[in-house]
Amino acid sequence: MTNHPSSIQITIDQDNGIPIWLQLRNRLIYLISSGQYVKGDKLPTVREMAVKLGINYNTVSKVYQDIERDGYIKSQRGKGTFVHDGYLENPESASDEVDSLVDEFIFQCREMGVPRSDILTRVESRLSLI
Secondary structure: OOOOHHHOOOOOOOOOOOOHHHHHHHHHHHHHHOOOOOOOOEEOOHHHHHHHHOOOHHHHHHHHHHHHHOOOEEEEOOOEEEEOOHHHHOOHHHHHHHHHHHHHHHHHHHHOOOOHHHHHHHHHHHHHHO
């Protein structure tokens, strides 16, 4: 038995510095790729999602278009937007998600003034602790 998409909580942190569209994109991709949403599950409309999260309609629309292009969802005019498994056919999609996270991490480090040469050293140091 799968979770119904409306029962899965999606939250946006307006204060964490990560762009809202990227938070939503990454959360939806995670929910789909982890199996919490399965092929055929209906997602809220763009308007419903925007109202529920208290974010701009255009932001949600951009995310839906982006993840549809990557094969995670499929829109059917007049019926809604549904989880799709087309991303499985694109071996680069998982790495694209990881690359987005890495890019955002690097960007935040650079914004904090961390020298480029220290970023890798710090990551390796943290990895050794896990």
